[in-house]
Amino acid sequence: MDELKLYTYIAVFGSFALYFAIAWWARAASTSEFYVAGGGVTPLQNGMAIGADWMSAASFISMAGIIAFLGYEGSVYLMGWTGGYVLLAMLLAPYMRKHGKFTVPEFISDRYYSKTARVVAVICLILASLTYIIGQMKGVGVAFSRFLEVDYAVGLGFGMTVVWFYAVLGGMKGITYTQIAQYCVLIFAYTIPAIFISIQLTGNPIPQLGLGSTLADGSGVYLLDKLDQVVTELGFNEYTTSNMNGSLDMFAFALSLMIGTAGLPHVIMRFFTVPSAKAARSSAGYALIFIALLYTVAPAVAAMARLNLMNTIEPAAGQNMEYSERPQWVKDWEKTGLLQFSDKNGDGKVQYSAHEDTNELVKVDRDIIVLANPAIANLPNWVIALVAAGGLAAALSTAAGLLLAISSSISHDLMKGVLTPNLSEKNELLAGRIVMTLAILISGYLGLNPPGFAAGTVALAFGLAASSIFPALMMGIFSTKMSGKAAIAGMCSGVGVTILYVFQHKGIMFIPGTSFLGGLQPNWFFGISPNGFGAVGALVNFVVAFTVLKFSDPAPKYVQDMVENMRTPGGSGAISNH
Amino acid sequence: MKKKTTYWRENLRLIMICLIIWFVVSFGFGLILVEPLNEFRIGGYKLGFWFAQQGSIYVFVGLVFWYGYQITKLDSKYGASEQS
Numbered sequence: 001m002d003e004l005k006l007y008t009y010i011a012v013f014g015s016f017a018l019y020f021a022i023a024w025w026a027r028a029a030s031t032s033e034f035y036v037a038g039g040g041v042t043p044l045q046n047g048m049a050i051g052a053d054w055m056s057a058a059s060f061i062s063m064a065g066i067i068a069f070l071g072y073e074g075s076v077y078l079m080g081w082t083g084g085y086v087l088l089a090m091l092l093a094p095y096m097r098k099h100g101k102f103t104v105p106e107f108i109s110d111r112y113y114s115k116t117a118r119v120v121a122v123i124c125l126i127l128a129s130l131t132y133i134i135g136q137m138k139g140v141g142v143a144f145s146r147f148l149e150v151d152y153a154v155g156l157g158f159g160m161t162v163v164w165f166y167a168v169l170g171g172m173k174g175i176t177y178t179q180i181a182q183y184c185v186l187i188f189a190y191t192i193p194a195i196f197i198s199i200q201l202t203g204n205p206i207p208q209l210g211l212g213s214t215l216a217d218g219s220g221v222y223l224l225d226k227l228d229q230v231v232t233e234l235g236f237n238e239y240t241t242s243n244m245n246g247s248l249d250m251f252a253f254a255l256s257l258m259i260g261t262a263g264l265p266h267v268i269m270r271f272f273t274v275p276s277a278k279a280a281r282s283s284a285g286y287a288l289i290f291i292a293l294l295y296t297v298a299p300a301v302a303a304m305a306r307l308n309l310m311n312t313i314e315p316a317a318g319q320n321m322e323y324s325e326r327p328q329w330v331k332d333w334e335k336t337g338l339l340q341f342s343d344k345n346g347d348g349k350v351q352y353s354a355h356e357d358t359n360e361l362v363k364v365d366r367d368i369i370v371l372a373n374p375a376i377a378n379l380p381n382w383v384i385a386l387v388a389a390g391g392l393a394a395a396l397s398t399a400a401g402l403l404l405a406i407s408s409s410i411s412h413d414l415m416k417g418v419l420t421p422n423l424s425e426k427n428e429l430l431a432g433r434i435v436m437t438l439a440i441l442i443s444g445y446l447g448l449n450p451p452g453f454a455a456g457t458v459a460l461a462f463g464l465a466a467s468s469i470f471p472a473l474m475m476g477i478f479s480t481k482m483s484g485k486a487a488i489a490g491m492c493s494g495v496g497v498t499i500l501y502v503f504q505h506k507g508i509m510f511i512p513g514t515s516f517l518g519g520l521q522p523n524w525f526f527g528i529s530p531n532g533f534g535a536v537g538a539l540v541n542f543v544v545a546f547t548v549l550k551f552s553d554p555a556p557k558y559v560q561d562m563v564e565n566m567r568t569p570g571g572s573g574a575i576s577n578h
Numbered sequence: 579m580k581k582k583t584t585y586w587r588e589n590l591r592l593i594m595i596c597l598i599i600w601f602v603v604s605f606g607f608g609l610i611l612v613e614p615l616n617e618f619r620i621g622g623y624k625l626g627f628w629f630a631q632q633g634s635i636y637v638f639v640g641l642v643f644w645y646g647y648q649i650t651k652l653d654s655k656y657g658a659s660e661q662s
Contacts, residue, residue, distance in 0.1 A: 067631075072612075075630035079604045082635045086600045089642045090593045208632060212621035222622030240627045241616065251609055278650065285642040292635045299631040567586050569653055 007385035008147050015185050015389045016162055019178045019396075023166030026174045031425050034171030034432055035102040035408050041176055041273040047286025049179035050270045052186065052397035054081075054261075054287070055294060056132070057139025060186060060394035064373075065366030067302035068309075071231075071242035074302065076250050080257025082288065082295050087262040087470075089284030093271040095477045095566045097280035102272065104265040104405075104469065105413040111476040112484035113559055115418050120491055122409045124468045125265045129402045130443065131461040132266075136402070137447025139395035146336060146371065147388035153448055159396060160444045167400045167440075168433050175400045176273060182393040187293055189390020193374040193383050194297045197304050200377055207300035227303055230310045233317075235354030239303065245529055252532030260462030260534055263470030266398075266405035277569035305369045308376045313352045313361065320349040329375035338365035399443070407436035460502055463530075467494035467537025475545055480563045481554035486545045494541030501537075502530045585656040589649060596645050604634040 028034040041049070059081065067074030101107050105125060109118035137156060144155020166174045191207070198210030202223055214222050228238045236242075243250065261267070271280045312330075313321050323343060333339040340363035341350055353359045371391070374384045411432040416423045423431065468491045475482045475490070528536065554560075607615055612626030620628055 072627055072630060075608060075627075078631055079608055079634050082638050083600065083604050086596065086638050086641055090596055090645055209621075211632075212623040212628070214622065224622045224624075224627075240624050241613075247609055251605060254604065254609070278653070281642075281646045281649065285639070285646055288639050288642050292639050296632055296635055564582065567589075568582060568656075 004381040004384060005148070007382050008388050011382075011385040011389040012148065012392060015181075015393060018181055019162060019166055022177045022181060023170050023174045026170045026177045028169070028171035028173045028429075031102075031412075031429050031432070033173045034429055035272075035404075035412065036269075037171075037173040037176045037273040039273060039275055041275075043274055043279045043282040044286050045176070045180055046270060046274050046279075046283035047288075047290055048183040049176045049273075050267065050283065050287035051290035051294075052179040052183035052393070053270055053401040054267055054291060054398070055183075055186065055394055056398035057136050057391065057395040059294065059298075060190065061139060061143075061367050061370050061391050064298045064301040064305065065369035067299055068306040068369045069366055070244075071237065071239040073243045073245070073250065074299075076254040076257065078295055078299060080254040081261055082291060083254070083258040084261025085284055085288040085291065087258060088267070088271075089281055089288075092262060092268065092470075092473050092477065093280045093284050094277040094569060096268065096473065097271050097274065098277040098569055099562075099566050100272075103408050103412050104268050104473075105409055106417065108472060108476070108487075109413070109417065110562070111559065112472075112487050113556070114484040114488065117472075117484055117488050117491075118413055118417060120488060121469065121472070122413050124464050124491070124495065125409050126406055128264065128461045128464045128469075129266060129406050130446070132264075133399055133402045133406075133439075133443040134446045136395045136399040137443050140392060140399070141447060142367075143388055143391045143395065147385075156444060156447055159392070159399075160440050163396055163400050163403065164437065164440050167403050168436050171432065172269075172273060172404055175397075175404055176270075178400070179397045182397040183290060185393040186390040186397075187290070189386045189393070190294050190301075190370075191297055192386060193377070193379055194301050194304075196379050196383065197308070197373065197377045198300060201304055201307070207297045207304075211300040211303055223307065224303065227307050227310075230307065230314075234310075234352060239306070249529050249532055252528045252535045254532075256462055256466050256532050256534035256538075259470045259538055260464075260466035263465035263468070263473065265409070265465075265469065266401040268473075269405055269408070270401070301370065301373060305373050305376065308373075309364075309369075310352070312376065313350050320351055323348055323350055326350075329372055332375070333368055333372055337363075338368055339363060403436050403439050403443070406439045407432050410435045460499070463498040463502060463534035463537060464495060466534030467498040467541055471538050471541040471545070475542070477563065477566060479549075480560040481549065482545065483549055483553060483555045485552055486548040489548045490541040490545030493544040494537045497540045498533055498537030501533045581656055585652060588652055592645060592648050592652070596641050599637065599641060603629060603637040608634050 030038070032038050063074075063077055063081075066077065096104075096107055099107055099110065101110065105118045105121035108121040109115060137159070140159035141152045141156040144150055144158065145152040148155065150158075166178050170178075194207040195205050198207040199205050201216060202210040202213040203216040204210040204213045211223060214220050215226055219226075224240055228240055231237070231239050237244070271283060274280050274283055312327065315321070323341060330339065334341070339361075341360055342362045343350075344358065344360050345351070350360050351358060352361045371387060374387055411428055415431055416428050471494060472487050472491050475487060555563075607626065608630035612630060615626035615629065616624040618625040623632070
């Protein structure tokens with residue numbers, strides 16, 4: 001076994017052993033521990049756990065790669081996925097914690113005094129969470145197959161077993177403490193290669209500053225200016241200003257990501273684990289610091305990786321890389337099919353260009369950027385091994401949070417809340433564990449056989465959360481009079497409009513050929529891409545809800561009193577079962 | 579009851595201030611005004627680009643903590659704080 005493989009095994013299995021140990025130590029004995037970790041998590045701990053819960057395989061593996069190829073336009077992910085926490089901290093988290101229930105659908109059911117509202121919320125939650133989890137499962141399988149060279153299915157099965165062990169055994173309690181460990185693993189794995197690369201390129205060890213520094217080659221040229229120059233010479237758009245779909249689309253997309261983030265149930269649930277409304281506010285602050293650590297490093301990783309890639313292919317102007325002398329990492333990634341060359345002009349050298357007929361780097365998968373980054377920069381093997389463990393930590397921690405959101409919405413909201421209210425606590429706990437096991441099997445199956453529409457549905461997950469859950473929660477807190485009827489009408493029309501728009505441009509259920517307007521930009525509503533339509537859906541939700549409210553009865557007095565009570569943080573008390 | 583309403587009104591005012599800043603740094607500086615701001619630079623960063631990829635995030639963090647600090651002050655002013 002070579003050195004890299006040995007290190008990778010040590011990093012991956014060492015971190016797994018840690019998660020197992022934590023799971024055994026933090027077993028859940030009651031529904032309160034299973035759903036909200038007993039409500040005794042400190043804000044600092046919760047902030048870290050939210051960081052790991054939130055930062056998924058997409059943040060860890062894909063985001064920097066997307067930014068590397070989009071440039072400025074990729075900023076929507078950075079602003080969108082952090083800005084949502086401002087909304088959470090001010091508009092939702094403290095009030096929902098004060099109300100003191102286990103799940104998001106339960107909050108909606110109380111506030112809108114309606115079992116229908118609860119069921120609608122459960123459906124939105126499951127749709128959004130299942131879509132999300134497919135991506136995590138794929139991330140687990142990919143990390144295993146690329147780094148440990150085991151079969152994709154075996155890797156996936158192993159990942160499922162690990163999650164099953166600590167999520168089913170420990171519930172929210174086990175998940176919380178493993179997520180804290182996973183946050184530490186993933187942030188080290190992300191920042192250490194970035195620090196090395198920043199020093200190599202600019203001499204500055206802080207990537208956030210390195211990105212704004214001059215290159216260390218003595219030329220005195222700023223890194224970003226150099227990158228702009230290199231990419232424009234090859235015919236690409238300038239890195240720091242590139243914007244293909246226009247400002248309005250970026251605006252809508254960023255807003256959708258922000259309110260979608262604030263409306264994702266697996267994130268909101270984490271705020272129920274702290275002892276008070278005040279602690280919910282401060283956990284949002286800590287969470288944002290921990291998330292910002294990765295999100296401000298990501299653009300540095302993106303730009304530096306893009307520059308390194310360009311320099312590998314064309315070390316000096318006109319002196320392109322000989323294909324036969326390509327470095328080892330290129331050969332490794334060619335084997336996976338994610339990197340492909342084609343010597344179109346037959347000169348034995350590689351030309352990279354924005355023009356399709358002369359470009360010889362015919363395929364470069366965006367996910368390569370983070371995963372191959374340490375190898376591109378010639379970093380030591382233990383750094384590469386760390387990245388593998390970090391990617392797995394990011395995928396597993398998010399998967400566990402999503403699994404808990406799904407299983408609690410079924411065992412607590414559908415079974416205990418609607419179908420069998422007489423369920424004893426012990427049986428509810430058992431039901432929660434069985435449902436979670438089933439959810440792991442289903443998501444594992446979906447990860448193994450990803451439905452054709454898996455990629456397209458990530459937009460739908462954010463769209464759903466943005467257009468249904470966020471407006472319903474916000475109106476429930478900021479309008480005392482908002483009635484159940486109006487809120488349900490709002491949720492249904494918001495989701496309806498969003499799904500219709502996504503389907504009409506991407507195909508009904510994403511089946512190719514059924515999109516009656518085509519995916520083309522000229523047909524977009526005000527130039528807004530389907531990804532950004534969640535913001536419009538949310539607007540429709542608000543407008544419909546307030547219109548219906550105007551022409552029907554407001555919420556009953558006792559509900560209005562409940563909302564008044566939610567608004568003052570005093571006496572949050574323990575989270576109760578009823 | 580009256581105390582409760584003033585508390586809520588002051589809270590809403592705080593939230594409005596925060597959300598205006600939230601909007602200005604991200605959608606304002608990072609998006610709408612990005613081109614004029616790009617005329618200015620901090621180090622190697624064009625200013626608009628810096629707001630879009632770095633600055634807005636730092637401001638978000640600051641905002642959440644500033645709001646937390648201010649609302650805690652409000653809590654004790656109106657006696658709404660936890661168990662104290």
